[in-house]
Amino acid sequence: MRPSLPTFALLLSAGTAAVAAPAEITPSIDTMKEVVKEISSDPYEGRAPGTVGEEKTLAYLVQRFEALGLKPGNKGSWFQDVPLVELAAKNVSPLRFTGGKAPLSLDYGSQMVVATYRTTQPHIELKDSPVVFVGYGINAPEKKWNDYGGVNVRGKTVIILVNDPDYQTPTLRGPFGGRAMTYYGRWTYKFEEAARQGAAAAIIVHDTMPAAYGWNVVQSSWTGAQHVADSANGNADQSAAIGWMQKDKAAALMASAGLNLDALSAAAKKRGFKAVPLKGIKASLSFDNIIRKHSSKNVVALLPGKTRPNEYVLYAAHWDHLGRCEAAPDGDDICNGAIDNATGTAALIALAEANVKAGPTDRSQVFLAVTAEESGLLGSAYYGNHPVFPLGQTVGGVNMDALSMAGLARNVVVIGKGKSQLDAYLDRALAAQKRVASLEPTPEKGFYYRSDHFSFAKHGVPMLYFEGGQDLVKGGTAAGAAAAKDYEEHRYHGPKDEYDPKWDWSGVKADLKLYYDVGRALANTTDWPNWVPGDEFRSIRDRSRAEK
Structure with a gap:
């Protein structure tokens, strides 16, 4: 049995006051098992969001928080309403x-997926829309780049490559x-x-490596x-249709226009690329848009x-996941979301x-379970625009x-390492465990923009986000990479992301202690961690602190 993790004395950087060591508390893995098993059950x-699954989840979370003696955080309510519109293509x-x-x-489904952001249009029809290949679909004046x-392209259908132009660059140097x-x-x-740009439809070409997930994920998610x-205008300013297409079908489309997808993709990587109209080719599509307005909830x-x-x-x-999705071969059509994100919840x-047991900190601690992350970080974005605190x-x-069930790792992978002064808090917590923080092994996957910390960062609030490391104590980096690949290919955003009593919780136990120690340190210090000088979120933080 692995010994309990040691506490540590936290000494802030030179010129700041020392902070008392965290209490000798280790967050309970048994509690985590109970919660994950419950809320990821069928x-x-x-x-x-907007289903009986939401009702059950909210009731369960409130029951657990209330039993701990926490206070409802939103002016006497446990909830923050998040106005949403559910859209289903039929x-x-x-x-x-x-x-x-x-x-x-x-x-x-099998070759393309399509949806819309428009919330007042019950029928979508695209008829004989001219088609334009727009490379990576980027307009970045500060980089002198405009695809x-x-x-x-007003009223036209644009075909767009996934990721950005220098994703294959071996280093972190490049225009993007x-x-x-x-x-x-x-x-x-x-x-x-x-x-x-006024496009009537926007279709992204799926490619597994730069997308960071297979077509199965696109199909189940869309x-x-x-x-x-x-929104007040029903998102009428959005394209009528948005979606994805298989790469081989995009190649066939380009060939039909006398073009070559590989050659176009190579050209699109270079500054000065010009969009290419597919002469004579027209796109047509139709679907019914089933609309239901409702209010989901952050807890x-x-x-x-x-x-x-x-x-x-x-x-x-x-707290949310995908609900019912594309069925597995055995007929299972519930995307249970045990790892993603019953573990985080x-x-x-x-x-x-653990914090209740240790006693209150100097600062208040807020435990926020947000909705509609899987739909584009909607719950956290709403909180960012309408903060309770x-x-x-x-x-x-x-x-x-x-959280990773691959086992104990010698490291954690920090998403956005080097962006904020929160890294120092994590480094001190890691030192107590004789572990280290690593850069992302796959920065081309864009994880910094794929979880809720991004919604707070956009408003200047530094948020630490890390994942379980891949340098496993049992098996090293090869075993870690294999475990990550297996999850991504066989369970991520699919019906087989289910609770497994055989999971190895040792890595989660260590990582959970890091979250606890970092949170306690933040809640007891008088410091105000900032983004590093030059970071894109630094000026936003400086303004918000000055306004306070």
Whole structure:
């Protein structure tokens, strides 16, 4: 049996006061097991917002927080309403391309997926829309890069490559961060920019390596009901249709226009690339848009601080998952989301329990379970735009998403390592465990923009987000990489992400202690960690602190 993790005396950087060592408390893995097993069970139906799964999840979380003696955090309520619109594409026609050397028809699900952000349009129809290949679909004036330069795509269908132009660069140097994905590489940005350019439809070409997931993930994530943020104009300024297509079908489409996808992709990597109209080719598509407006909920639990209760440390995790999705071969169509993110949600409860046992800290601690992360970070984005606790008084915190069951690792992988002064807090906690922080092994996957910490970072609040390391005590980096690959290919965003009594919790136990120690340190210090000089979020933080 592995010995319990030692406590540590935390000494802040030169010129600041020493902080008392955290209490001798280890968050309970038994509590985590209980929570994960419960909320990832079939009766919760995959925890999709707006379903019975949400009702069960919210009731369970409140029950657990209330039993710990926490306070409802939103003016006497446990909840923050998040207005959403559920959209479901029905009666989807094939996506047809005509006018080229050979007509092309793509079937929904297996060859393409499609949806819309428009929340007041019950029928979507695209008829004979001219098609334009726009490379990576990026308009970045500060980088002197515009894939839309010199072409009018209003009312047209744009075909877009996934990721950004230098994702294959072996280093982190390049106009778009080298190998590390920038926000310009995220699919959310590509649809946003296509809409700004007036495109009627935007279709991303799926490619497993630069996308960081297989077609199975696209299919399971995009063929069920989608959730979008509600808006006054019903998102009428968005493209009528958005979606993905298989790479081999994109290659066939280019060939039908007398072009070569590989040659176009190579050209798109270079500054000065010009969009290429597919002469004579038109796109057609139709589907019904089933619309249901509803309000989902963030859960807000508070452990008041004892001396500075108006300063807040934030623990965040998303409670939602995909609900019912594309069925596995055995007929199982519930995406249970045990790893993603019943583990993070369970960590919230285990950390709250440990902090209650240790006693209140000087600052208040907020335990925030957010909704609709899987739909584009909608719950955390809503909190960022409508904070329950002022962001200028929010010190920082941690985000927990999909804790690893691969076993104890010698390291953790910090998403966005080097961006904020929170790294120092983690380094001190790691030193007590004789472990280290590592850079992302796959920065091209853009994980910094794929979880809820990003919603807070955009408002200047430093949030620490790390994942279980791949240098496993048993098996080293080869075993760690194999475990990550196995999860991504066989369980991630699929029906087989289920609770397994044979999981190895040793890595989660160590990582959970890191979250606890970092959170306690933040909640007891008088420091206000910032982003490092030159980081894109530094000026936002400086303004919010100055306003306070």
